[in-house]
Amino acid sequence: xxxxxxxxxxxxxxxxxxxxxxxxxxxxxxxxxxxxxxxxxxxxxxxxxxxxxxxxxxxxxxxxxxxxxxxxxxxxxxxxxxxxxxxxxxxxxxxxxxxxxxxxxxxxxxxxxxxxxxxxxxxxxxxxxxxxxxxxxxxxxxxxxxxxxxxxxxxxxxxxxxxxxxxxxxxxxxxxxxxxxxxxxxxxxxxxxxxxxxxxxxxxxxxxxxxxxxxxxxxxxxxxxxxxxxxxxxxxxxxxxxxxxxxxxxxxxxxxxxxxxxxxxxxxxxxxxxxxxxxxxxxxxxx
Numbered sequence: 001x002x003x004x005x006x007x008x009x010x011x012x013x014x015x016x017x018x019x020x021x022x023x024x025x026x027x028x029x030x031x032x033x034x035x036x037x038x039x040x041x042x043x044x045x046x047x048x049x050x051x052x053x054x055x056x057x058x059x060x061x062x063x064x065x066x067x068x069x070x071x072x073x074x075x076x077x078x079x080x081x082x083x084x085x086x087x088x089x090x091x092x093x094x095x096x097x098x099x100x101x102x103x104x105x106x107x108x109x110x111x112x113x114x115x116x117x118x119x120x121x122x123x124x125x126x127x128x129x130x131x132x133x134x135x136x137x138x139x140x141x142x143x144x145x146x147x148x149x150x151x152x153x154x155x156x157x158x159x160x161x162x163x164x165x166x167x168x169x170x171x172x173x174x175x176x177x178x179x180x181x182x183x184x185x186x187x188x189x190x191x192x193x194x195x196x197x198x199x200x201x202x203x204x205x206x207x208x209x210x211x212x213x214x215x216x217x218x219x220x221x222x223x224x225x226x227x228x229x230x231x232x233x234x235x236x237x238x239x240x241x242x243x244x245x246x247x248x249x250x251x252x253x254x255x256x257x258x259x260x261x262x263x264x265x266x267x268x269x270x271x272x273x274x275x276x277x278x279x280x281x282x283x284x285x286x287x
Contacts, residue, residue, distance in 0.1 A: 005060070006033070006037070006041060006060070008053075008057050010031045010033065011041070011053045011056055011057050012053050013027065013030055013031045014027055014031070014038060014041060014042065014051070014053070015051060015052070015053040017030060018042070018048050018051055024038045024039045024042070041056065044056075044059075044060075045059060045060075046134060050134055052131070052134070055134075058086060058087050058090065061087060089118060092118065093114045093115060093118045094114075096114040096117065096118065097110040097111045097113075097114035098110075100113065100114065106143070106146060108133075108135065108139050108140075108142065108143040109143040109146045109147050111133055111143070112129055112133070112140065112143040112144065112147065112166075113147055113152065113153070113168070115129060115132060115133065116153060116166065116167075116168040117168060122167060122168045122169060123156070123165045123166065123167045123168075124165065124166055125163045125164065125165050125166070126140050126141070126144075126163070126164070126166070127163065129166070144166055147166075150176060150179065151172075151175050151176065151179050152168065152172050152175070152176050153166050153167060153168050153172070154166075154167050154169075155167075177222060178222075180222060181218075181219050181222035182219070184215045184216075184218045184219035184222065185215070185216070185219040187211070187212075187215040188211075188212045188213075188214075188215035188216035188219060189212075191208045191209075191211040191212035191215065192208075192209075192212040194208040194212075195208045195209045195212060231257075231261060231262075231264065231265035232265045232266075234255065234265065235251060235255075235262060235265040235266060238251060238254060238255060239251075248262050248263055248266060
């Protein structure tokens with residue numbers, strides 16, 4: 001019987017035999033391999049119910065490369081239409097999902113989102129995800145529900161297709177950013193309610209007051225609201241319009257702002273934002 005590694009064609013025969021319900025011995029005879037070779041191959045790659053030809057071949061090539069046995073993919077496993085190594089794409093997708101998990105995204109939701117991001121179509125059905133992730137439909141459904149709650153994916157039924165597809169588009173990150181900003185605003189509002197209940201003069205009330213200020217500032221900055229940077233630009237516009245330096249109190253009166261708001265805006269535009277060369281040029285302007 002021939003030795004050596006199983007080829008992609010061998011694995012196609014194994015997959016076809018399993019689909020027909022053949023035993024390992026019969027499949028082994030068809031490809032002229034020992035029965036033990038077939039049984040190990042199937043057991044190593046998910047068992048008879050979950051064996052996938054392409055996945056098994058790529059996984060074997062990856063293990064072989066890690067052991068230094070071969071430099072690249074077997075020619076039987078071609079690169080895709082863009083010249084990309086499918087094995088490298090899969091490894092990156094797993095790396096991306098792992099990063100999401102470390103930042104707090106549930107593991108299955110991270111795997112689903114990473115698959116959608118790295119798929120050229122940006123659109124996969126539940127069946128696609130079940131096959132590629134090798135998980136149950138229930139696991140995919142829970143992950144999709146979580147991601148829909150974050151508004152990073154949406155369901156879509158396209159003309160001519162019976163199945164729903166889960167879609168990620170180019171506007172997803174802006175929506176996620178704004179959703180996060182709104183969540184921070186809710187944290188600020190809730191913390192402020194706690195200040196009213198517990199009294200800002202108490203340790204717990206002061207803690208909640210700081211919490212409210214932090215999340216309010218974060219929400220303003222993320223949503224482009226009137227944060228300190230926006231105030232600094234308003235003060236700069238006022239000074240430019242006046243054409244001369246103005247005291248903080250006069251600026252406050254002109255803008256109709258509390259003095260501490262003007263002071264904070266001026267602090268954001270402090271000279272430490274300028275380089276030494278810029279400061280020297282402003283102190284001694286060229287004639």
